[in-house]
Amino acid sequence: MTMRTDAPLKTSGAARYGLDVTPPGTVYGYVVTSTIAHGEITAMDVAAVRAAPGVLAVYTPFDPLPLRTPMSPLLGETWVPLQDTEVTYYGQPVGFVVAETFEQARDAALLVEVTYDRRPARTSLHAGLADALDAPPSLHGEPPTLQVLADGVESIEDALAASAVRVDATYETATQNHAAMEPHSAVAVWEDGRLTLYSGTQGSDLQAAQLAQALDVEPARVRALNPFVGGAFGGKGHAGVSAFLGAAAARDLGRPVKAALTREQVFTATATRPATVQRLRIGADADGRLTALAHDSWSSTTATPSFVEPTSHGTSREWYTTPNLAITQKMVPLHVPPTTFMRAPGEAPGSFALESAMDELAVALGMDPVELRLRNSSIAPPGRDLQWSSKHLDECFTLGAQRFGWAQRHRRRVDRDWLVGYGTATAMFPALRFPCAVRITLRPDDTAEVATSGADPGTGLRTVLSLFGAEALAIPPERVEAALGDSTLPPGGMSGGSTATASVGSAIAVGAPAVIDALVAVATGPGGLFEGREVAYADGRVFAEGDSATFGEVLRAAGRDEVTAIGTSAPGEEMTKHSFSSFGAQFCEVRVHRWTREVRMSRMLGVFDAGRIVHEQAARSQIMGGMIWGVSAALHEGLEIEESGRPANGDFASYLIPVNADIPTVDVEFVRYPDTLHNPVGARGLGEISVVGVAAAIANAVYDATGIRVRRIPIVLEDLLE
Amino acid sequence: MRIELTVNGVAREADDVWEGESLLYALRERLGLPGSKNACEQGECGSCTVYLDGAPVCACLVAAGQAQGREVTTVEGLAGDGLDPVQQAFVEKGAVQCGFCTPGFLMSTKDLLDRDPAPSDPEIREALAGNLCRCTGYEKILDAVRTAAANR
């Protein structure tokens, strides 16, 4: 197998992330954040700040850097700081101090005196449930409230009432932060009216476009570089405050500016996954066939509503066959940090509710939870006539059950001081593509370059580009260089939504024949090596009858530096023919301490149907990472926001994510059915599906071990007191 | 203040060091060694792990002045010619994802194998508990540590 092409640089310490660049003359910016959750800033006294050693500038809403609100088709509006005096959450950026050194900037920032006109802050999702608002339409453009009822059925309540077996339960999931290891940061350098921005982001061209709009400069005058990104998970889609303030201050001061959020600031000054409350009502007949499914969802969102966690539309809308379906999605505007998409937005917390409820239904029916899921597997989303293009969820479950030893679950299991339980859950995540352009270049030294702006936030996209390029050009991957993470390359869009592999693969499938055509034209054209002859391309060579040459030889003979072509692709006609999703079956074994009630993972297995697996190592890493995210969601992480709006645990000592010692053996298996109905390379996304269902599988296993049903994550010790 | 120390075998000095500054900041911003990463500034994540007189420590929790006259090794100094066997194993096993935690993991792994050439899985997991990976490539990392142990 080809090794990850980024590994040597990352292991030698030579990979340069945004903040690792220090141009000559660099000065340092420090963001000042609000200490109230709601109100207006009436004054900011910065005299002492300006007088502090090394301070070059202080920017506030009263003395702001000019920034305009950028708008993009993919991301919508992006908030820019310091443009008004309104405070709508604790930890909101309200100032920016630039000094010769970081410590000077931070020290000086302590001296800012802010006067607020405080207003009452709404910070409780529970308190806001009663007057929640309807959420905007779903990703599919469907209204937030949606019903599919069988003929003759008057209401979902009627359908539920007529069901032989019913479950009615309410679940809660916590606010979460992406907590990528690399804090949001930027180094901004202006030269001759052109900005170069070094900053980790999920899409360099999107970053450049947002900065150009915000700074009101020609898009061609902004170059965003992100060759290495220290994790993103949805949290680096929108350009961040470090980038906006760093770039604007660098322009104002005529000096390169380096700006990074501290870890504490990351928890408020970037964005979070919303908290959710979800009520599930499921009805089934005595054989376990669903007769009615109602999923009511509430999501926290910002005071001026922005991102809403689409828990019901992301799960119950599509997962199971049911004659009667009712979905609602509401939002509760709060004075809390911004909300945005985070790994498996909708599906991750939504699956905790749906798959816990399915487990409760299995218990009520006295049925094997695996059997219940197999029995209700959907052929198409209810009420939609587009069938799944390629669905092998049944195989995931049967293979997984066998491999995991699921049949052993009925034994009463106590291992010394530990109660042992098994749990399972379904995982699904839509297969999507984004518009994408990839440039393919053949070079005289018989190497090729595959280039797109995009980003590899750790997924392995850089390696995948080389592999797809090699495959399409029929040459060894070692001869294909990937260029990525530079907004001046053809627009590759965003590494997000588990789309990148399918998107670049589709574009390369278009671009490779085009560059080969261009090569053939060079070979057969005037002065070409095979001028006027019939030729064919194979394995990196151009073949004429009785003769052949490598593409490098063809280019050298013609005196050409390169031939190049750009392949573009976008989701299209296939969307009118099928529904697309990846599928998976999650299994886990947990141990709950009989006396102290500590919960520990002891085994995990995920079996996934994600189309073609392009790079085994990177794919397994993505899947394992997602499954461990599920452990984290179930047992560790949750941002607690106090009544005042202040996060109670906004640092790595108290916002817990699992350490190596918490993670057991993680077994991953794929069923491998390339989905060429979705895209020519047959790969569907797998970065997000892996987290889906895990938290429910764990809660279900905890129930199996203890008989205690915990309907809120993260599960805490006191939930399990008897 | 001025500090003088040995970094990766080379005598280095830095001027105008602020007295409360961390060794991590001095390495990254004053000595041109950004391989050690800053991700939490409270010793929770291990991204900044370096050796101080041969022992792995979080550089964010060492005052730069405390490193006066001491020997520091960073990820940039881990390899001699070519990659160290630990680095090689991380490459081979694909034990890198975003890569931000990787320098710290390498330092902790090398220290572990120097102390215990054949650690058990639980010992590996415990020894690496001070290094957070949010991509959570813990399984591949475990593979890499086992491989490095076997190859040394």
Next chain:
Amino acid sequence: MDFLAPTSWAEALECKAAHPDAVAIAGGTDVMVELNFDHRRPPALLDLNRVPELADWALDDGRVRLGAGVPYVRVISELGHLLPGLAMAARTVGSPQIRNRGTVGGNLGAASPAGDSHPALLAAFASVEIGSVRGTREVPVAEFFTGVKRSVLEPDELISAVLVTPPSGPQQFSKIGTRNAMVIAVSAFGFALHPDTRTVGTGIGSAAPTPRPAPEAAAFLAGELEAAGLWSSRGALPATLATEFGRRVRDAAAPIDDVRGSAAYRSHALSVMARRTATWAWDAYRDENRSAA
């Protein structure tokens, strides 16, 4: 800010007397976090890393004198037999990186109610040796803490050592957290049997404003053991006695709800830990007799 780097104990005390506002820094694992997070900006740092008198431990007049600058990693590797409870606690501190730097002296200086050393030191009846240019004093650990992150240390004083009598019986330490490592205790408990004096040592962590012993519970258990002749007979610890001891330890705590756990859970956990550590230690005490025989 000044950076003071004394190279002897005498010089360190002079520095502290001259700069009472200086913050002592040893391993830096607490102090640097406060600096990095801007929670404090002291006028001076007093680096104790170069003070040789703090850097070692020795047996001194029948007691272990553990220099305040000895890192946890050495407590674990060198003192498992002399300070078993503390060595057990040290193993649960942070990560290897933290254990390479963090010190028991620093843990005491920070005086956090969640400090891992404290329950073990309390149970072992340890004392803190404190120095200043005015002289040296010794304070029992049970009297050292005065409030959340507060202690009896005067502005001109520094901790020089911890003094502990080597154990005459088994010691145990138990700590609960939601992770398997890198855990700040939800609650913790230290337990020691002192057969030489027929007493019991206890230490509660993370369940009161300060680390504290449970003297009433300890006296109850020691008394019951005495009354039943168990110190001599080394008979089994009755389960009901262990449970009642757990209950009394729980009642000695004053836990609160916080982000790591609820008061109710902490109370439950303390009663469990006290019951279990007492049982483990008593079983070890019985085994000692068997292996000796």
